[in-house]
Amino acid sequence: xxxxxxxxxxxxxxxxxxxxxxxxxxxxxxxxxxxxxxxxxxxxxxxxxxxxxxxxxxxxxxxxxxxxxxxxxxxxxxxxxxxxxxxxxxxxxxxxxxxxxxxxxxxxxxxxxxxxxxxxxxxxxxxxxxxxxxxxxxxxxxxxxxxxxxx
Amino acid sequence: xxxxxxxxxxxxxxxxxxxxxxxxxxxxxxxxxxxxxxxxxxxxxxxxxxxxxxxxxxxxxxxxxxxxxxxxxxxxxxxxxxxxxxxxxxxxxxxxxxxxxxxxxxxxxxxxxxxxxxxxxxxxxxxxxxxxxxxxxxxxxxxxxxxxxxx
DNA sequence: AGTGAAATGGACAAATA
DNA sequence: TATTTGTCCATTTCACT
Numbered sequence: 001x002x003x004x005x006x007x008x009x010x011x012x013x014x015x016x017x018x019x020x021x022x023x024x025x026x027x028x029x030x031x032x033x034x035x036x037x038x039x040x041x042x043x044x045x046x047x048x049x050x051x052x053x054x055x056x057x058x059x060x061x062x063x064x065x066x067x068x069x070x071x072x073x074x075x076x077x078x079x080x081x082x083x084x085x086x087x088x089x090x091x092x093x094x095x096x097x098x099x100x101x102x103x104x105x106x107x108x109x110x111x112x113x114x115x116x117x118x119x120x121x122x123x124x125x126x127x128x129x130x131x132x133x134x135x136x137x138x139x140x141x142x143x144x145x146x147x148x149x150x151x
Numbered sequence: 152x153x154x155x156x157x158x159x160x161x162x163x164x165x166x167x168x169x170x171x172x173x174x175x176x177x178x179x180x181x182x183x184x185x186x187x188x189x190x191x192x193x194x195x196x197x198x199x200x201x202x203x204x205x206x207x208x209x210x211x212x213x214x215x216x217x218x219x220x221x222x223x224x225x226x227x228x229x230x231x232x233x234x235x236x237x238x239x240x241x242x243x244x245x246x247x248x249x250x251x252x253x254x255x256x257x258x259x260x261x262x263x264x265x266x267x268x269x270x271x272x273x274x275x276x277x278x279x280x281x282x283x284x285x286x287x288x289x290x291x292x293x294x295x296x297x298x299x300x301x302x
Numbered sequence: 303a304g305t306g307a308a309a310t311g312g313a314c315a316a317a318t319a
Numbered sequence: 320t321a322t323t324t325g326t327c328c329a330t331t332t333c334a335c336t
Contacts, residue, residue, distance in 0.1 A: 012203035016167070019308065030325045035310075046209045051297050052163035053200045061299055064247065066217075066256055083293045093296045096215065096289035105217055105287065109299055136256065138247035142234045145244045146202050148212055148260055170333060186335075
């Protein structure tokens with residue numbers, strides 16, 4: 001992992017559909033070296049895959065919500081039951097266990113408030129062992145970076 | 152936007168480096184139709200780009216934090232000043248204005264607690280007009296979906 | 303279905319450390 | 320010495336028309 005690798009990762013996060021020749025020019029290396037570097041970054045598991053980025057607005061997903069969820073019990077079984085239920089719901093885009101007392105942060109995308117209400121009642125409220133939930137709606141996205149900083 | 156388009160978007164979010172022939176087989180359409188559909192989804196701005204996915208762990212970014220930030224004032228100028236400052240910091244991956252009284256949710260990736268402390272003191276605490284901040288650390292990621300549901 | 307571009311993989315010499 | 324890089328090379332796959 002040198003500065004050329006980092007530049008490669010930056011360029012590939014920003015746009016992965018460039019040709020290797022273009023990438024080589026951007027990072028200042030030869031095409032073959034570039035190709036080898038990408039292959040080893042993939043083999044090392046640093047690059048985990050390639051994905052198409054979609055515009056949620058144009059998919060009609062105009063509502064983003066962050067929901068903080070606390071469990072009644074922090075026992076291992078109740079957490080496992082909760083997490084298994086989360087995995088089953090497609091409307092839950094993301095879920096993290098956070099510091100504190102068995103709190104989770106969940107990210108939801110919905111078409112509108114009515115859809116969010118349906119998700120809330122037909123999905124979030126069905127999660128087992130929940131003691132409290134607090135929803136924040138994203139009114140406007142200030143910044144949405146593509147991926148991670150490479151240092 | 153029919154069911155084939157939605158299947159295409161699902162497949163492309165999951166893995167965008169498949170060949171068109173493979174995609175065609177997955178969604179049950181001909182290669183040429185598939186190709187045309189992808190081009191129009193791109194032209195319509197539904198597909199906004201393609202990106203490489205990186206493993207934050209292997210980049211040494213083992214600490215994920217969500218920081219809720221409240222401003223002292225909700226005036227337009229103080230919000231604009233805050234948002235401009237946010238845009239300038241690479242360590243802030245994501246920032247959303249959320250419902251409530253000028254609260255923001257910010258996402259941070261750091262190498263470790265010491266690095267987070269550096270970000271906290273050298274970046275977050277420099278943001279103008281902040282009245283309070285609350286950090287939650289992601290102990291474990293339960294679920295991280297690739298992109299959005301397509302319906 | 304055909305064309306052209308690009309990815310892939312290999313061989314070898316030069317450079318680097 | 321050992322590892323990495325750059326310049327060819329041939330093959331094949333694939334996007335695009």
